[in-house]
Amino acid sequence: MKKELVNLKEFEKFPTLGYLRLPQVLRLIPVSRASWWNGCKSGVYPKPYKLGPRTTGWKVKDILKCIEGFPPTNEHE
Numbered sequence: 263m264k265k266e267l268v269n270l271k272e273f274e275k276f277p278t279l280g281y282l283r284l285p286q287v288l289r290l291i292p293v294s295r296a297s298w299w300n301g302c303k304s305g306v307y308p309k310p311y312k313l314g315p316r317t318t319g320w321k322v323k324d325i326l327k328c329i330e331g332f333p334p335t336n337e338h339e
Contacts, residue, residue, distance in 0.1 A: 281311065281319030290325065
């Protein structure tokens, strides 16, 4: 059984505006923290925004655009 690239069931629980923190993003896009940060640094994933001195978030619209850019998967395999 293949692992889903994007967890769409989780996505329905999130707001359509605002920011997502890293744990929320990683529930949607199942990659490791290190892979996520490397992808942000290389431009594969959206850039983070500093929301406070120790708080980082990603715009929901940027995450949506990232998810839409993923190749479609065949759920019947």
